[in-house]
Amino acid sequence: MREEYEIYEQSLPWILEAGEIIKKRIQEHTEIKRKSSHSDVVTEVDREIESFLVSKISEHFPEHNIVGEENVGNRVSSSPYLWIIDPIDGTSNFINRKKDFAISVAFCERDRGIFGIIYDVMAGKLYRAHTGSGAFLNDVELNAAGTDGSLENELMAINAPWGSMEEMKRWEHFFKLGTQVRGVRNYGATTMELSDLATGVLGGYVQYYVNSWDYAAGRVILEELGYKFSDLNGDAIDRVYCGGILAASESLHQQIVQSLKESSKEIK
Structure with missing residues (x-):
């Protein structure tokens, strides 16, 4: 559907902007909190990025469902559309290595995946796909999976x-x-x-x-x-x-x- 592709195009700048926020914040002192254990942690930057993305979605698509790791703005509605957000996947890498983490955003209609975006912030790698339109790393189209292998x-x-x-x-x-x-x-x-x-x-x-x-x-x-x-x-x-x-x-x-x-x- 054309409308769904437009949502995909609209969301790409949001994720790039979120990446710029992370780049500015990564060298600053950030509060770290434990969740389930010492190895399961969250920072104030995780929450800041999720809040930023939720605010963009809510502004343009207030009826859509949202599931985010940090539960900043999770909501359930009658809409068939669902956003699934991880503001920083690899938080321990973000804290200790300052690299090898990514923003992850998926958009679905019930059980149909519509688009997925992964942004490896520090490497500047934007992986993205809209179903039926190909998958890309930045502007280079990725090759399909092989049919054999051991x-x-x-x-x-x-x-x-x-x-x-x-x-x-x-x-x-x-x-x-x-x-x-x-x-x-x-x-x-x-x-x-x-x-x-x-x-x-x-x-x-x-x-x-x-x-x-x-x-x-x-x-x-x-x-x-x-x-x-x-x-x-x-x-x-x-x-x-x-x-x-x-x-x-x-x-x-x-x-x-x-x-x-x-x-x-x-x-x-």
């Missing part, structure tokens, strides 16, 4: 929890998967890993638990390129699903699901 030739992002030995034992099938691929890369931000999947740097993404705002924009981009998203069993997920997820090309997706299932049986 696990042993791929780098993958495989994220298992760090905890007690007993807890980690539950995820031994993840570590077995890691022995079947060429190598494992973890960046501490779902958006960074999904962006590398979109450019072909990584062959797959496996995560034991993730929230919808972490992957929603990346999912739209990757599905536009022909990648498959699912839960860890290979089953379909909706746009606000939270839990374990898997993203890869069709061929690699099947291989990963099979590996996880076989390893789980062996462990049991």
